Structure formats: C-alpha cells, structure tokens
Amino acid sequence: MSALILDGKALAQKTEEELSTRVAALKEKSGGQTPILATILVGGDPASATYVKMKGNACTRIGMDSMKVELPEETTTEELLAKIEELNANPNVHGILLQHPVPAQIDERACFDAIALEKDVDGVTCLGFGRMSMGEEAYGCATPKGIMRLLEAYDIELEGKHAVVVGRSPILGKPMALMLLNANATVTICHSRTQNLPDIIKQADVIVGAVGKPEFIKADWIKDGAVVVDAGYHPGGVGDIELEPLKERASALTPVPGGVGPMTINTLIYQSVDSGEKKIG
Amino acid sequence: MSALILDGKALAQKTEEELSTRVAALKEKSGGQTPILATILVGGDPASATYVKMKGNACTRIGMDSMKVELPEETTTEELLAKIEELNANPNVHGILLQHPVPAQIDERACFDAIALEKDVDGVTCLGFGRMSMGEEAYGCATPKGIMRLLEAYDIELEGKHAVVVGRSPILGKPMALMLLNANATVTICHSRTQNLPDIIKQADVIVGAVGKPEFIKADWIKDGAVVVDAGYHPGGVGDIELEPLKERASALTPVPGGVGPMTINTLIYQSVDSGEKKIG
Structure with missing residues (x-):
C-alpha cells in the first residue's frame, strides 16, 4: 500500500485561485478596495524577514494588498503595543500578523493578545484560542x-x-x-x-x-x-x-x-480574505 | 492496599479557616470592607437556587459579603448582559458568578464572556480559559x-x-x-x-x-x-x-x-478572596 500524499502545495495553489476570484469580486464591488494584511517584523532576524516577505508575496499573488511595518531591534513592548493599537484602529487593515519570534526584551504574549479578535487572522490571541476551543467563532491558529x-x-x-x-x-x-x-x-x-x-x-x-x-x-x-x-x-x-x-x-x-x-501561509491569507469580506463586502 | 481518600470536604473546611483569617485581615486594614461576590440567578430552577444559596452561605462562613442578583425566568440576553456590565463597573464587586444553566432563550456563552476577566472568579470566560491554557494569569474554572x-x-x-x-x-x-x-x-x-x-x-x-x-x-x-x-x-x-x-x-x-x-464552591470563594485582596489590599 502506498500512502496517499496530502499535497499542501497543490491545495494552497488551488485555494489561491479561489481567493484571487474572491478578492477580485470584492474590488469590483467596492470600487477598488482589497483586504489588507498588516505584517509586523521587529528586528533583523533573516529567517523572520524571509517569512514576512513570503507572506507579503502570497498577498500579492491573490491581488490583495499588504502593509509592511518594520520596527527596529530595540523596540519596546510599549512601542509595539502602540503600533498594534494603531493597526487595530485603522479601518483599512483587516488582518494583523506579528511575526514570531520578537526580540527578547518584548513581552510577546502581551503583544499577541493586543491584536483585536476580528483582525487576529493568524490566530495567536488567548481570546481567539479560548473561543475556538469552546466552538465559538474565531480565526484558527x-x-x-x-x-x-x-x-x-x-x-x-x-x-x-x-x-x-x-x-x-x-x-x-x-x-x-x-x-x-x-x-x-x-x-x-x-x-x-x-x-x-x-x-x-x-x-x-x-x-x-x-x-x-x-x-x-x-x-x-x-x-x-x-x-x-x-x-x-x-x-x-x-x-x-x-x-x-x-x-x-x-x-x-x-x-x-x-x-x-504551504498551508500555514495559505491559511493566513484565507482568513485575511474572510476578514476583508466581512468589513468591505 | 487501601486507597488514600482525597478528602475534599476536609480540605475545603481547612481552606475556609485560612480564608476567614484573610478576610478578617482585609477588613481590619480597610476599615470594614470585605471582598464581595455577586451571584446571579436567572429564573426559578430549584437546583440552581440551591447552588446559589450554598455559594452565598460559603461567603458568609468566611466573613465575606455576597450580593444576590435574582432575575426573572423571562430575562433576555440583553437584560442579563446589561446587569453583568453594571456589576463589572461596580468597584465594590470583586467576583461575579452567573449560575449555570440559564433559561434557554438566553445566549449563555455571550453572558459568560461578558464577565470582566478580573472578576471571573468562577473561571467561565473564553478569555480566562485561553489565558489559563497558555500559562497566563487567570482564575481557573x-x-x-x-x-x-x-x-x-x-x-x-x-x-x-x-x-x-x-x-x-x-x-x-x-x-x-x-x-x-x-x-x-x-x-x-x-x-x-x-x-x-x-x-x-x-x-x-x-x-x-x-x-x-x-x-x-x-x-x-x-x-x-x-x-x-x-x-x-x-x-x-x-x-x-x-x-x-x-x-x-x-x-x-x-x-x-x-x-x-466541596472543592468547587471552595475554589469560587478562594478566588473571590484573591480578587478582593488585589483590589482592597
């Protein structure tokens, strides 16, 4: 018996086609608006920078905008929290990704948890986890x-x-x-x-x-x-x-x-489109 | 071999003695204030009424006040939410217990989740569950x-x-x-x-x-x-x-x-005293 190969790459590609259609429909309906994912990269870790870039590229492939926020290595918890609050309050931002890990001086958990539930498209907040666990609506991790x-x-x-x-x-x-x-x-x-x-x-x-x-x-x-x-x-x-x-x-x-x-980034953009549709659509 | 009996009744009694001492110390320090647990009973289910009464009695035994809120069977979700918000905003209330189950027309999950994290001494909110799960501070269920x-x-x-x-x-x-x-x-x-x-x-x-x-x-x-x-x-x-x-x-x-x-009610009052100490102490 040969194992069935669960081909995440193929599923991600197929999903991207569907998401492209959904984003195009949103744009048409709203006069040009797309869902926007804000990506936050703190510091210069090359692996993290690569991941954030890949996430931005995935947005581009489906016709969705992303907003790149880059903060210096020495950013404090307070500064990062302020940035997250700003993105929470920005009606043009539909999803927020805080790239893990952040530099050691930052309270990562506090920053994750500052992300508004309806913009937590990466599924990292305690509230989102709790709601998912109890069968309530929330974006999954x-x-x-x-x-x-x-x-x-x-x-x-x-x-x-x-x-x-x-x-x-x-x-x-x-x-x-x-x-x-x-x-x-x-x-x-x-x-x-x-x-x-x-x-x-x-x-x-x-x-x-x-x-x-x-x-x-x-x-x-x-x-x-x-x-x-x-x-x-x-x-x-x-x-x-x-x-x-x-x-x-x-x-x-x-x-x-x-x-x-491939399913991780795909889920991030999938949930970002969901969030965009709720606000724009 | 005879099994060790995990005697919850004895532990609850011993804990009540400790809690009485802590409540007395708080009262002394604050000129008479005690932690206050608000208990909410919706409708007339006799078992629920008994549980709420037992919880109130446990407060009394350790010298702590409770505030009994009784709402009619036909209470709506909105009315219950409004009551919970009122208790959240009341600085004299340190813990809120919403007796489960509520009548069927009420969205119990929404009402549980309306309880402020710092007053969720019964540990029923999705947020509290998520925080506990991630090792963050929260009252346990x-x-x-x-x-x-x-x-x-x-x-x-x-x-x-x-x-x-x-x-x-x-x-x-x-x-x-x-x-x-x-x-x-x-x-x-x-x-x-x-x-x-x-x-x-x-x-x-x-x-x-x-x-x-x-x-x-x-x-x-x-x-x-x-x-x-x-x-x-x-x-x-x-x-x-x-x-x-x-x-x-x-x-x-x-x-x-x-x-x-006996450990369920004991934990409720234990966590209510903790909450009271944070605010009064």
Whole structure:
C-alpha cells in the first residue's frame, strides 16, 4: 500500500485561485478596495524577514494588498503595543500578523493578545484560542488550522479516531489538540515529559508531529495505516517524523516539504480574505 | 492496599479557616470592607437556587459579603448582559458568578464572556480559559481548579503521568485537560465519540470522570494503583465512576460525596478572596 500524499502545495495553489476570484469580486464591488494584511517584523532576524516577505508575496499573488511595518531591534513592548493599537484602529487593515519570534526584551504574549479578535487572522490571541476551543467563532491558529483544512480537503475521517499530538506549543500543539477534539477525535497530547512516548504513538490513528526536532518521531513507532501529519521543517528538508519508511505503510501522509508548510501561509491569507469580506463586502 | 481518600470536604473546611483569617485581615486594614461576590440567578430552577444559596452561605462562613442578583425566568440576553456590565463597573464587586444553566432563550456563552476577566472568579470566560491554557494569569474554572488544588494538597504527582479525562464540557473536561497538561501530565481527552474507551482508560495513571452519567466508568476499566477523580454527582450519592471496588485497588480516590464537590464552591470563594485582596489590599 502506498500512502496517499496530502499535497499542501497543490491545495494552497488551488485555494489561491479561489481567493484571487474572491478578492477580485470584492474590488469590483467596492470600487477598488482589497483586504489588507498588516505584517509586523521587529528586528533583523533573516529567517523572520524571509517569512514576512513570503507572506507579503502570497498577498500579492491573490491581488490583495499588504502593509509592511518594520520596527527596529530595540523596540519596546510599549512601542509595539502602540503600533498594534494603531493597526487595530485603522479601518483599512483587516488582518494583523506579528511575526514570531520578537526580540527578547518584548513581552510577546502581551503583544499577541493586543491584536483585536476580528483582525487576529493568524490566530495567536488567548481570546481567539479560548473561543475556538469552546466552538465559538474565531480565526484558527494558522498552522493547525492549515492542517485541519488539508485533512478536510482529502476527506480524512477524524470522528472517533485516536489522534496523538506530539508537542504543546501555544501556536501549534495546543490549538491542534483542541481542533482535533472539536472534530470529535479522541486526543492525546504528548510532550517532553511524556513517558513511553513510542507506546502512546503506537496507538495513533492520526499522528501529528509538532516537536521541532528533526526526525524525532521514528517510523517504527507508528502503526500501519495511520494518518501521518508532520508540522516540522528542518535543514535538509526533513520534518519531525521519520517519513521515508512510512510512504509505504501510512494510509496518508504530509510530505516535507510541500505538506503542512504551504498551508500555514495559505491559511493566513484565507482568513485575511474572510476578514476583508466581512468589513468591505 | 487501601486507597488514600482525597478528602475534599476536609480540605475545603481547612481552606475556609485560612480564608476567614484573610478576610478578617482585609477588613481590619480597610476599615470594614470585605471582598464581595455577586451571584446571579436567572429564573426559578430549584437546583440552581440551591447552588446559589450554598455559594452565598460559603461567603458568609468566611466573613465575606455576597450580593444576590435574582432575575426573572423571562430575562433576555440583553437584560442579563446589561446587569453583568453594571456589576463589572461596580468597584465594590470583586467576583461575579452567573449560575449555570440559564433559561434557554438566553445566549449563555455571550453572558459568560461578558464577565470582566478580573472578576471571573468562577473561571467561565473564553478569555480566562485561553489565558489559563497558555500559562497566563487567570482564575481557573472552579471545578477543575478545585480538583487541581485537591491533588496538590495530597502531593499527587502529575508530571509525566498519563491522565485520562472523560468528558469535554466547557467548564469541566476541557479546562481539566489543559490544567493537567500544564502540570506536565500526558493528557488524553475522551468523550461520547471515543472508540474503545475501556482500553484507553486502562492506561490511565490518573482518571478523571466528568461525563455526567451515573457510574458510567466501570471499576474494572481502571488499573490497580491509579489515582481516581470523580467529578460527578448523582441521586443516591453516586458519581460518574463505579468507585466502591476501587477503594481497595486505587492509590488515591475522591469519594462521592465529599471529594470534588466541596472543592468547587471552595475554589469560587478562594478566588473571590484573591480578587478582593488585589483590589482592597
């Protein structure tokens, strides 16, 4: 049996076509207005700069404007909060992305949480997480929401399945677990203190690797026929899961690269268009 | 081996003595002010009326004032929201309890979420849940927080243990799972769609019954030496777990009644005193 490849790259491209149509329709209706995503980059970290650039490029591809905010390395929490408040108050801004991580002197959590709920298209606020968890309307955190969209596009059944999430970060493992729970999976959340990790993973009908360590999760911990989702990306094009041997044993699998990765930015712009439509449309 | 009895009634009584001292100290310092818990009862459900009365009585026992708000059965969402806003704005009110459930015509989630974070001493808001989940300061949801306080009082080790929570309600199962996760347990959340529930429960080092069905969880699903927490209470004095056979096999167990039950109200008043101290003290 060969695993079904969950092709995030293809889904992202297909979605971009749909989003382009929606943005064009909005422009037509409003006399030229598009949704606008404000991206905030603090400091000069090259990886962060690249991510922000990729996000801006994705907006451009679908005909949507973005507003680039670049702040110096020595920005204070207060300065960043003031900028976020300004963007919250700006009616032309429909989504706000604060690129993670920010320099160490900044209280990142306070800054995330300052983003207005209706502009939190990257799904990073505590309020948005709480609302999503309780089944209330809120934009989902981009990476786990992208994974959910990918699983849905391929009609992967989750109800009653045992999903094991390895990792519990605020923007990946925790929201992933709650989204899977809300899709009626039985969910186990594992992390660095988990004992007998291989035994727990062995039970997974759906396994999500979200640990941030290259090939930390071994192929032989995963049972035949599992759905394998790898949210990691490391130099050399490997993820958090040892994927190669699973290509013949899993029922479905996200490749690295080209699986989860493209879905993160795609979800960000998808949610930005949603937000724009609510305000402009 | 006889299971250690996790005596919530005794811990609640001991805590009330400490709280009485703290309230007395606040009164002394402030010239007579005490923390005030506002309790809101909508409609005439006798069970709800009893719960609200018990909460008011607990305030009285520790020397703290409560403010009873009683609204008619036909109250609208807008009227209840207006009352909550009034209590949010009242500087003499330090905590707000909205008794669940409210009559069907009311949007309970909207009303819960209208409670100001710093007065949400019952831990029912989406924002409070999100903040707690992310390790930020927030009052915990009263029942699961009461369970955590009980486990802590008996030095029950959670780190690295496999905790299985059966139930995923907004005010019990979901916050319970996140609190156990934040205490470094590996957490599995089960619910009505879970397949092979007995097999999963068999693995639990810590099992929390939060399903609301009398003795739904059978004793022989639970392994020897487990920590057994029963958050249920049903007529005839039974909980969600078949507890009797476990008294000889579990390492520790919450009795029904007298285990989790007393800790819920105790946590409500504990958090009300905390809130009062922040404002008065």
